[in-house]
Amino acid sequence: MLKALKKMFGKAEGEQPQPAPTPATPVQAKAGDQEKPGRKDKPSRKPETSAAAQEGQARPPKADKPRRERPAKPVNTWKLEDFVVEPAEGKTRFHDFKLAPELMHAIHDLGFPYCTPIQAGVLGYTLKGQDAIGRAQTGTGKTAAFLISIITQLLQTPPPKERYMGEPRALIIAPTRELVVQIAKDAAELTKYTGLNVMQFVGGMDFDKQLKQLESRFCDILVATPGRLLDFNQRGEVHLDMVEVMVLDEADRMLDMGFIPQVRQIIRQTPMKGERQTLLFSATFTEDVMNLAKQWTVNPAIVEIEPENVASDTVEQHVYAVASADKYKLLYNLISQNDWTRVMVFANRKDEVRRIEERLTRDGISAVQMSGDIPQHKRIRALEGFREGKIRVMVATDVAGRGIHVDAISHVINFTLPEDPDDYVHRIGRTGRAGTSGTSISFAGEDDAFALPPIEELIGRKIQCEMPPDELLKPVPRKH
Numbered sequence: 001m002l003k004a005l006k007k008m009f010g011k012a013e014g015e016q017p018q019p020a021p022t023p024a025t026p027v028q029a030k031a032g033d034q035e036k037p038g039r040k041d042k043p044s045r046k047p048e049t050s051a052a053a054q055e056g057q058a059r060p061p062k063a064d065k066p067r068r069e070r071p072a073k074p075v076n077t078w079k080l081e082d083f084v085v086e087p088a089e090g091k092t093r094f095h096d097f098k099l100a101p102e103l104m105h106a107i108h109d110l111g112f113p114y115c116t117p118i119q120a121g122v123l124g125y126t127l128k129g130q131d132a133i134g135r136a137q138t139g140t141g142k143t144a145a146f147l148i149s150i151i152t153q154l155l156q157t158p159p160p161k162e163r164y165m166g167e168p169r170a171l172i173i174a175p176t177r178e179l180v181v182q183i184a185k186d187a188a189e190l191t192k193y194t195g196l197n198v199m200q201f202v203g204g205m206d207f208d209k210q211l212k213q214l215e216s217r218f219c220d221i222l223v224a225t226p227g228r229l230l231d232f233n234q235r236g237e238v239h240l241d242m243v244e245v246m247v248l249d250e251a252d253r254m255l256d257m258g259f260i261p262q263v264r265q266i267i268r269q270t271p272m273k274g275e276r277q278t279l280l281f282s283a284t285f286t287e288d289v290m291n292l293a294k295q296w297t298v299n300p301a302i303v304e305i306e307p308e309n310v311a312s313d314t315v316e317q318h319v320y321a322v323a324s325a326d327k328y329k330l331l332y333n334l335i336s337q338n339d340w341t342r343v344m345v346f347a348n349r350k351d352e353v354r355r356i357e358e359r360l361t362r363d364g365i366s367a368v369q370m371s372g373d374i375p376q377h378k379r380i381r382a383l384e385g386f387r388e389g390k391i392r393v394m395v396a397t398d399v400a401g402r403g404i405h406v407d408a409i410s411h412v413i414n415f416t417l418p419e420d421p422d423d424y425v426h427r428i429g430r431t432g433r434a435g436t437s438g439t440s441i442s443f444a445g446e447d448d449a450f451a452l453p454p455i456e457e458l459i460g461r462k463i464q465c466e467m468p469p470d471e472l473l474k475p476v477p478r479k480h
Helices: 002-008 101-110 117-126 142-156 177-190 207-216 226-234 251-256 260-267 287-296 324-338 350-362 376-387 421-428 449-459
Strands: 132-135 170-173 198-201 221-224 245-248 277-282 301-304 315-321 343-346 367-370 393-396 411-414 438-444
Touching: 101 142, 101 177, 117 132, 117 142, 117 277, 117 301, 132 142, 142 170, 142 177, 142 221, 142 245, 142 277, 170 177, 170 226, 170 260, 177 198, 177 221, 177 376, 198 207, 198 226, 207 226, 221 226, 226 260, 251 260, 251 277, 251 287, 277 287, 324 350, 324 411, 324 438, 350 367, 350 393, 367 376, 376 393, 411 421, 421 438, 421 449, 438 449
Parallel strands: 132 277, 132 301, 170 221, 170 245, 198 221, 245 277, 315 438, 343 393, 343 411, 367 393, 411 438
Antiparallel strands: none
């Protein structure tokens, strides 16, 4: 009987069961190779649908990646009736747009009953699939505006039945690592009930760890800095021909930082404009920004929020006339005598940032520095310590400070005035966020007082220059 059963299942007596064959390691396709199994059923791409194809550029070959079943959406017993927001004159509710219950649940969790002006203005166009250009300062809610548009598009349009792991459906490009991390965090909060996957790629962090994300799950929303995204793209790990929505955040800063050649390379790998939705956000609408927008968008809606009011009404602004040699004494005494607990200090150069942070730490005030020289893992740890209140002072350059969104920053101090007046507006926008009040104090020394008149011209008003009281110029006590 036993022999008969073994024979029935194809095993002779004494035979050992053979192990299951191990799948072959994926290899890069070479010229002349025959098509590899598992790729012949890959949906074909029309060459004319990519911007690269239009320019006759070759894209990196796609490596075979394992396909996996999409994760099931989390069970959601929440109902829209649980989120009651009464209509209010002059305010737009998220209920006024047709948003998925899963998305509304996340918005409810975040405590956002009404749209900010930029959200109300942008969503009216982008939810209909239109390209858009938005001008708004940081802290106005523009990140949520484009994330809600992306999530709605991805939920309304089913993904292809077959796709490769490294093919994002939405792409967000931002100029700084901190801004990428913040956008990805916001995206994770808004997608937590949707089953959509969010990934972030930034330089300064372990490449292999970021690569493992792509090998473990599909990428729906990818947030990245231009350089690191190109690294993945040129290695054939990330392909952008399935991008349905592309967002360029802080386009003016990308211009200033020289990222536009890299951004052009990235955009050439995406579908042509008109076959993808493109959203571009900038704090300023310079001629260069608008020229880029014309190249990359089709009949975009232009949404400007209070363009004349470049400095927040919720921020009280002061300028102290002080000799350069006395600036540190003034900074130390302001923080220590007033017992401030969450302060951002801006300086123009990395070496200034380092010296200020070192002196504050030596003199007993907990501080961290934030500049391009700091490794990414240390920057993230420093930002979390500052956000949690464990660190009182963050000292930053403009590049590092642009993407920092921390609630309850009570004071912003400009140790040196910025050469670009727009940077002043961004700096003081770190405080007075979300309707709260804040204070900015600028130190005008003999070396940087010339920067004050252009700032006053930009914000449309004079800032009274004061002499600091004597008690704020007392010598810093020596620590034993």
